[in-house]
Amino acid sequence: MPGAAALPHPGLIAAGFLAALIMAALAGLSSAGGTATLMPSPYLWGVVRGAAWQAALSTALSLLLGTALALALTRRASFPGRRLLMAVITAATVAPTIVIIFGLIAMFGRSAPLPALAASLGLTVPAIYGLHGIVLAHVVMNAPLVARVLMAAFAATPAEQARLGQMLRFSPLDCLRHLDGPVIRREWPGLAAFIFLLCFTSFAVVLSLGGGPANATLEVAIYQALKLDVDFARAASIALLQILLSLAFVLAFSAIGARLPDAPGQTRGQPRPDAGSRPLFWLDGAVITGAMLLIAPVVLSVLSGLGQLLSLLGADVARAALTSALLAAIAAGLAVLLALLLASAAEAAPLGRASPGRARLIDLAVLALLGLPPFALVTGLFVLLRGTGSLSGIGLVLVPLINALMALPFVYRLLAPPLRQSAERHGRLSASLGLSGLAHLRIVAWPVLRRPLMAALALGAALSMGDFGVIALFGGGDLITLPYLMAERMGAYRLAEAGAIALVLVATATALTFLADRA
Amino acid sequence: MLELDALTVRYPDFTGCYALTVPRGALCAVIGPSGGGKTTMLHAIAGFEPVSGGALRFAGQNLLPLPPAGRPCSLLFQDHNLFPHLTAAQNVGLGLKPGLSLTAAERTAVEDALAAVDLADEATRLPGELSGGQRQRVALARALVMRRPLLLLDEPFGALDPGLRKAMISLTDRLRREHGLTVVMTIHTPADIAEAADLVVFVADGAVQHVAPPAALLRPGHSPALDAFMGV
Numbered sequence: 001m002p003g004a005a006a007l008p009h010p011g012l013i014a015a016g017f018l019a020a021l022i023m024a025a026l027a028g029l030s031s032a033g034g035t036a037t038l039m040p041s042p043y044l045w046g047v048v049r050g051a052a053w054q055a056a057l058s059t060a061l062s063l064l065l066g067t068a069l070a071l072a073l074t075r076r077a078s079f080p081g082r083r084l085l086m087a088v089i090t091a092a093t094v095a096p097t098i099v100i101i102f103g104l105i106a107m108f109g110r111s112a113p114l115p116a117l118a119a120s121l122g123l124t125v126p127a128i129y130g131l132h133g134i135v136l137a138h139v140v141m142n143a144p145l146v147a148r149v150l151m152a153a154f155a156a157t158p159a160e161q162a163r164l165g166q167m168l169r170f171s172p173l174d175c176l177r178h179l180d181g182p183v184i185r186r187e188w189p190g191l192a193a194f195i196f197l198l199c200f201t202s203f204a205v206v207l208s209l210g211g212g213p214a215n216a217t218l219e220v221a222i223y224q225a226l227k228l229d230v231d232f233a234r235a236a237s238i239a240l241l242q243i244l245l246s247l248a249f250v251l252a253f254s255a256i257g258a259r260l261p262d263a264p265g266q267t268r269g270q271p272r273p274d275a276g277s278r279p280l281f282w283l284d285g286a287v288i289t290g291a292m293l294l295i296a297p298v299v300l301s302v303l304s305g306l307g308q309l310l311s312l313l314g315a316d317v318a319r320a321a322l323t324s325a326l327l328a329a330i331a332a333g334l335a336v337l338l339a340l341l342l343a344s345a346a347e348a349a350p351l352g353r354a355s356p357g358r359a360r361l362i363d364l365a366v367l368a369l370l371g372l373p374p375f376a377l378v379t380g381l382f383v384l385l386r387g388t389g390s391l392s393g394i395g396l397v398l399v400p401l402i403n404a405l406m407a408l409p410f411v412y413r414l415l416a417p418p419l420r421q422s423a424e425r426h427g428r429l430s431a432s433l434g435l436s437g438l439a440h441l442r443i444v445a446w447p448v449l450r451r452p453l454m455a456a457l458a459l460g461a462a463l464s465m466g467d468f469g470v471i472a473l474f475g476g477g478d479l480i481t482l483p484y485l486m487a488e489r490m491g492a493y494r495l496a497e498a499g500a501i502a503l504v505l506v507a508t509a510t511a512l513t514f515l516a517d518r519a
Numbered sequence: 520m521l522e523l524d525a526l527t528v529r530y531p532d533f534t535g536c537y538a539l540t541v542p543r544g545a546l547c548a549v550i551g552p553s554g555g556g557k558t559t560m561l562h563a564i565a566g567f568e569p570v571s572g573g574a575l576r577f578a579g580q581n582l583l584p585l586p587p588a589g590r591p592c593s594l595l596f597q598d599h600n601l602f603p604h605l606t607a608a609q610n611v612g613l614g615l616k617p618g619l620s621l622t623a624a625e626r627t628a629v630e631d632a633l634a635a636v637d638l639a640d641e642a643t644r645l646p647g648e649l650s651g652g653q654r655q656r657v658a659l660a661r662a663l664v665m666r667r668p669l670l671l672l673d674e675p676f677g678a679l680d681p682g683l684r685k686a687m688i689s690l691t692d693r694l695r696r697e698h699g700l701t702v703v704m705t706i707h708t709p710a711d712i713a714e715a716a717d718l719v720v721f722v723a724d725g726a727v728q729h730v731a732p733p734a735a736l737l738r739p740g741h742s743p744a745l746d747a748f749m750g751v
Contacts, residue, residue: 158598158599160596160598160599160600161599161602163565163567163587163594163596164600164602164613165617166566166567166586166587166588167565167587167588167593167594168588168613168614168617168665169588169617170617171617171618173618174617174618178602178604178605178613178617181604182602182603182604271567
């Protein structure tokens with residue numbers, strides 16, 4: 001853009017805004033008093049080791065189950081109930097964390113049907129609380145994500161290769177080796193990094209299902225420092241440790257060539273040379289059945305809330321729903337704006353020639369945002385803002401802001417690839433036609449970005465709507481969202497009512513996702 | 520002899536019904552407007568399209584009940600003929616054994632096939648390191664080791680420079696004579712094929728409209744549709 005060279009690109013301003021926000025929050029936090037320690041204590045190192053082991057286990061199992069499921073569903077392009085299964089998988093990828101926790105407790109908790117059945121048979125099932133409970137929840141949340149991303153990647157391989165496989169008489173093993181293997185090798189590193197960071201910084205799952213101090217993450221330690229010890233500086237130093245570890249992790253992963261996994265796109269049928277294999281038929285049947293036995297009950301347990309839906313008509317639920325919708329709308333808008341600015345900064349080279357180095361740097365920085373500690377950020381910013389307004393007034397600003405930051409990596413995945421493609425395909429043509437500014441946006445960018453933008457807004461809203469992170473610290477009084485209300489009902493053992501709220505949350509998130517897919 | 524007798528492929532928005540006879544060992548070029556059904560015809564012969572009626576025979580054998588791997592033909596696509604993670608030699612080797620555990624004799628066969636397409640020195644290269652013409656020659660080499668008598672090519676050289684296109688067609692023609700192949704290829708530029716082809720087939724609106732030797736068919740005034748396609 002000639003003439004505009006003096007101004008920094010808006011994307012760089014967005015990046016600067018994010019960096020300043022994070023530093024201000026940490027500075028605010030450590031200025032608030034307490035005992036800052038530069039060297040982490042042995043306890044903290046224990047937490048790091050435990051969380052890393054938990055995250056590695058969760059990641060490995062999610063990848064294995066998700067990949068087996070993706071292969072099975074790709075090979076079985078049509079069978080009765082497949083659409084329903086795909087809907088359950090989609091629902092599981094967007095179901096709020098608190099709902100997954102609720103589902104697991106409803107299925108495997110002390111008075112739940114499964115342990116009761118086992119007990120009547122004279123068996124004892126270990127309680128859901130502990131490392132296995134955490135890992136189970138993480139697998140239920142992430143294996144469907146792996147399955148969706150891989151199915152889209154399998155479908156995107158050229159149809160010629162599948163036909164070649166048919167012509168060359170590929171056995172099931174040859175198909176795995178030549179058709180699916182390269183796709184899996186390409187997608188796994190990015191997926192692994194993504195899931196590992198999610199599980200390493202997991203909060204609500206670990207707090208609810210951890211079953212005690214033996215299982216923690218740094219995120220939980222920050223929460224405890226803030227809520228139990230009221231030691232702000234300590235929280236700040238744990239937050240800094242988490243940020244540094246996440247950055248180091250992302251850098252290590254980028255060194256082996258991992259990239260942010262693309263968001264799952266549309267999947268279409270492909271001829272499969274191995275669809276006729278008998279042994280694979282039984283294997284796929286077993287994998288699909290097994291995965292569904294694991295995922296479906298947790299997602300469908302919210303149906304137990306059906307009978308209590310009428311109880312939701314109370315004024316407090318309506319208010320919480322309205323608050324949730326408002327916060328989610330603000331957060332989604334902000335996340336999409338930031339993602340667009342950052343993604344376009346990666347393409348801001350002259351003549352549409354993308355600079356791969358800068359694009360990669362921004363991709364990695366966005367991936368590292370997954371390691372941001374929301375509690376530390378929100379508390380630090382609160383310390384800076386306190387005295388400027390009422391608690392709920394400040395919360396109304398901070399909750400959507402932090403939710404937007406948390407949703408940013410997910411939203412960015414949806415927007416960056418189409419923006420990149422549009423720049424590669426039409427950059428020179430637009431430049432030669434002199435299309436820039438609003439005309440460029442209307443004629444070139446909007447038609448390409450309309451669908452991804454809608455999808456990104458919907459995903460951002462779904463994630464923020466279901467968020468049970470910051471609100472756990474900030475909620476109460478005037479500021480009550482649906483997940484907060486749901487956690488309150490669960491805490492009071494009013495499980496049927498909690499189930500009804502969970503139903504509303506899952507239904508909203510799933511509806512948003514399906515709307516986005518068809519936008 | 521390759522025989523298509525009212526071979527029918529039916530889609531909601533497209534119906535192809537083909538009648539064609541190609542003598543054994545002939546080189547048959549298929550021309551026609553885009554979307555007229557050329558690729559569909561080749562895919563139906565190779566077994567990649569569901570056929571709803573008619574007959575398909577090669578050397579007297581009914582091909583319709585056979586899966587793609589069981590048919591006596593190999594098909595070259597315009598693109599994506601090679602697996603990007605395998606070397607040129609491995610891609611050729613797939614034609615012998617998909618598991619790639621080749622015997623010494625089979626490895627020699629792969630080397631010979633690569634030599635036949637003038638790629639003996641590129642055996643260990645990945646497809647990404649080869650030019651477009653070299654990639655198509657690797658695919659031709661694989662078709663050779665598969666030893667299937669019917670070679671189908673779907674606009675295989677469309678993306679190449681004119682000189683390279685001519686060279687690839689004469690290579691295909693040479694291989695056909697040396698190995699006794701029957702070749703059916705769709706082609707974008709009829710002039711390229713005028714010398715090598717025995718037969719030219721004009722396909723439009725999902726049917727074979729004309730079949731004739733190139734000298735007769737590529738002359739203006741054969742039919743209005745053909746003239747419109749040729750731009751005369």
